[in-house]
Amino acid sequence: xxxxxxxxxxxxxxxxxxxxxxxxxxxxxxxxxxxxxxxxxxxxxxxxxxxxxxxxxxxxxxxxxxxxxxxxxxxxxxxxxxxxxxxxxxxxxxxxxxxxxxxxxxxxxxxxxxxxxxxxxxxxxxxxxxxxxxxxxxxxxxxxxxxxxxxxxxxxxxxxxxxxxxxxxxxxxxxxxxxxxxxxxxxxxxxxxxxxxxxxxxxxxxxxxxxxxxxxxxxxxxxxxxxxxxxxxxxxxxxxxxxxxxxxxxxxxxxxxxxxxxxxxxxxxxxxxxxxxxxxxxxxxxxxxxxxxxxxxxxxxxxxxxxxxxxxxxxxxxxxxxxxxxxxxxxxxxxxxxxxxxxxxxxxxxxxxxxxxxxxxxxxxxxx
Amino acid sequence: xxxxxxxxxxxxxxxxxxxxxxxxxxxxxxxxxxxxxxxxxxxxxxxxxxxxxxxxxxxxxxxxxxxxxxxxxxxxxxxxxxxxxxxxxxxxxxxxxxxxxxxxxxxxxxxxxxxxxxxxxxxxxxxxxxxxxxxxxxxxxxxxxxxxxxxxxxxxxxxxxxxxxxxxxxxxxxxxxxxxxxxxxxxxxxxxxxxxxxxxxxxxxxxxxxxxxxxxxxxxxxxxxxxxxxxxxxxxxxxxxxxxxxxxxxxxxxxxxxxxxxxxxxxxxxxxxxxxxxxxxxxxxxxxxxxxxxxxxxxxxxxxxxxxxxxxxxxxxxxxxxxxxxxxxxxxxxxxx
Numbered sequence: 001x002x003x004x005x006x007x008x009x010x011x012x013x014x015x016x017x018x019x020x021x022x023x024x025x026x027x028x029x030x031x032x033x034x035x036x037x038x039x040x041x042x043x044x045x046x047x048x049x050x051x052x053x054x055x056x057x058x059x060x061x062x063x064x065x066x067x068x069x070x071x072x073x074x075x076x077x078x079x080x081x082x083x084x085x086x087x088x089x090x091x092x093x094x095x096x097x098x099x100x101x102x103x104x105x106x107x108x109x110x111x112x113x114x115x116x117x118x119x120x121x122x123x124x125x126x127x128x129x130x131x132x133x134x135x136x137x138x139x140x141x142x143x144x145x146x147x148x149x150x151x152x153x154x155x156x157x158x159x160x161x162x163x164x165x166x167x168x169x170x171x172x173x174x175x176x177x178x179x180x181x182x183x184x185x186x187x188x189x190x191x192x193x194x195x196x197x198x199x200x201x202x203x204x205x206x207x208x209x210x211x212x213x214x215x216x217x218x219x220x221x222x223x224x225x226x227x228x229x230x231x232x233x234x235x236x237x238x239x240x241x242x243x244x245x246x247x248x249x250x251x252x253x254x255x256x257x258x259x260x261x262x263x264x265x266x267x268x269x270x271x272x273x274x275x276x277x278x279x280x281x282x283x284x285x286x287x288x289x290x291x292x293x294x295x296x297x298x299x300x301x302x303x304x305x306x307x308x309x310x311x312x313x314x315x316x317x318x319x320x321x322x323x324x325x326x327x328x329x330x331x332x333x334x335x336x337x338x339x340x341x342x343x344x345x346x347x348x349x350x351x352x353x354x355x356x357x358x359x360x361x362x363x364x365x366x367x368x
Numbered sequence: 369x370x371x372x373x374x375x376x377x378x379x380x381x382x383x384x385x386x387x388x389x390x391x392x393x394x395x396x397x398x399x400x401x402x403x404x405x406x407x408x409x410x411x412x413x414x415x416x417x418x419x420x421x422x423x424x425x426x427x428x429x430x431x432x433x434x435x436x437x438x439x440x441x442x443x444x445x446x447x448x449x450x451x452x453x454x455x456x457x458x459x460x461x462x463x464x465x466x467x468x469x470x471x472x473x474x475x476x477x478x479x480x481x482x483x484x485x486x487x488x489x490x491x492x493x494x495x496x497x498x499x500x501x502x503x504x505x506x507x508x509x510x511x512x513x514x515x516x517x518x519x520x521x522x523x524x525x526x527x528x529x530x531x532x533x534x535x536x537x538x539x540x541x542x543x544x545x546x547x548x549x550x551x552x553x554x555x556x557x558x559x560x561x562x563x564x565x566x567x568x569x570x571x572x573x574x575x576x577x578x579x580x581x582x583x584x585x586x587x588x589x590x591x592x593x594x595x596x597x598x599x600x601x602x603x604x605x606x607x608x609x610x611x612x613x614x615x616x617x618x619x620x621x622x623x624x625x626x627x628x629x630x631x632x633x634x635x636x637x638x639x640x641x642x643x644x645x646x647x648x649x650x651x652x653x654x655x656x657x658x659x660x661x662x663x664x665x666x667x668x669x670x671x672x673x674x675x676x677x678x679x680x681x682x683x684x685x686x687x688x689x690x691x692x693x694x695x696x697x698x699x700x701x702x703x704x705x
Binding site: 002004005008009010013014044045046047048049050051092096119226342343361362363364365366 | 614620623624627629630678680682685686687688689690691692694697
């Protein structure tokens with residue numbers, strides 16, 4: 001088993017699609033949200049909406065770590081990168097994200113800041129080791145998937161007594177975002193969630209139970225391959241038909257009920273909950289992000305450097321908030337395509353390839 | 369023999385050290401009558417027909433990679449750009465920009481590799497230039513090559529000639545070159561057996577245009593990959609494309625590396641690959657000619673030109689759905705999760 005090709009098998013897909021067609025109740029409408037950008041990407045990349053019956057609708061959630069980071073945080077990252085004697089390390093797709101005044105880390109780099117694209121936080125540790133006279137700052141972003149590696153790096157830095165390594169910690173949590181969407185979703189036409197894949201490997205399927213029950217929405221945790229998504233949709237449709245709201249796990253080859261307990265422990269050894277955190281498109285959500293504990297504050301860029309306070313200003317006409325909550329679709333936004341496009345992204349959903357608007361623009365706009 | 373171990377500023381200053389470098393390395397290794405004349409230019413007779421000229425700068429890192437190096441790349445890359453008009457390539461010029469401190473041994477290796485690639489393609493490197501920049505003002509070595517060639521009578525290959533109903537052919541596996549390079553980058557280092565497919569395509573194109581002079585478009589999908597080249601054709605010819613995912617030849621190793629890095633193989637650079645667009649009735653003849661050549665063994669039809677006012681390149685997915693294969697925005701950056 002290679003774990004990739006098998007989950008992209010077109011013949012199997014046809015069989016599942018047939019089953020979906022037989023299972024849907026023609027008299028009702030089904031609306032499901034994929035939380036993760038990875039799913040949005042897979043859905044468009046494989047043309048899944050083409051295969052579904054007309055009464056099965058997919059809406060896109062906020063699960064792209066790049067998209068949900070507010071402009072202010074990008075501005076702060078740029079400010080850190082521009083400090084003298086700093087090597088600023090970031091994952092690739094964060095580099096192009098525009099902050100205020102169309103500035104970005106890539107532009108800061110072109111203007112002389114030492115910004116490095118890294119594939120793993122290990123590379124940042126390596127840079128710190130090899131450049132003892134430079135301050136190496138790692139831009140820690142992402143959901144629970146990317147948090148454990150950041151934490152391990154901080155522990156490593158402590159063990160190695162690295163004095164020139166710090167993290168600008170912007171790691172966020174999935175369940176509070178889910179709850180926020182359901183609170184904001186006043187119309188609530190949503191019938192259920194395609195649950196996160198990689199995030200769930202860390203936090204486990206049980207982590208969503210409370211939110212799903214509270215708002216009476218079913219969830220099926222799904223792998224990132226197209227067959228996973230189709231299978232998950234079938235499971236969700238069955239739950240809706242039977243009026244259940246369980247957290248089910250389609251991604252059994254990787255996700256367990258309790259998740260990766262060692263990673264969870266590590267996370268809470270080093271990090272703690274922030275009282276509140278601003279999400280692009282969703283606003284301020286309490287207890288939705290993590291900061292570095294006092295014990296590790298010498299690796300905390302927020303403590304080590306003076307970071308300017310910046311207020312985010314979003315474009316007036318931007319519908320990202322409504323799109324992230326599943327209330328609107330990318331093509332409902334007046335700015336889509338003409339004003340806001342991948343070359344010139346205005347809102348959160350267009351900035352990274354996994355954002356709903358960017359995925360729709362890149363793969364699906366021929367359907368319009 | 370060159371006495372010094374590293375290139376220094378004197379090798380670009382026009383003095384004795386530079387003359388020695390030219391004599392003992394470039395003239396000796398490139399070995400042809402035009403260079404031996406030691407003029408500031410090469411003078412040659414022109415064959416009958418339309419002439420083509422193309423230029424390409426090479427700034428690749430790392431400079432040595434599995435299946436090639438910056439030298440063979442700079443020769444094959446420019447030859448291929450000339451050849452994509454259906455032309456027979458004749459001569460190359462080369463400009464070196466070398467960073468102070470660059471090992472002479474590496475330069476020798478690169479120059480020999482260039483000579484070998486040029487010889488294989490029966491093209492002479494007839495004139496050149498060498499500049500040395502201060503340490504820190506270059507990245508080892510940059511090579512710019514310019515090539516000229518002559519197009520045979522009756523051949524009119526151009527990116528604006530794709531017509532609805534034409535077929536799209538590719539000569540082999542996509543993405544090998546880009547992945548081979550990435551596997552050797554300093555901050556990546558994953559192990560793979562994949563080699564760059566860097567090769568001159570002049571002989572393949574020669575046999576193709578002999579059989580079907582009316583090939584509509586040819587292009588080598590280098591930077592930006594297969595997807596970018598088709599988007600260029602779509603815009604130039606004011607048409608759309610439908611490509612079938614099932615038929616795209618991509619090695620499992622390349623696919624896996626792309627999965628790992630969050631990249632799309634359709635945008636990965638190729639060398640030694642060619643996209644051919646020709647009329648439906650010419651397709652079998654082109655395919656047979658290609659498959660009889662070592663560089664075209666895997667040739668197959670992967671899609672069709674269609675009418676489309678939006679000039680979209682569409683991909684029919686293995687799932688039966690469809691999606692756009694769009695222009696790349698900026699560089700392809702790896703995804704976070």
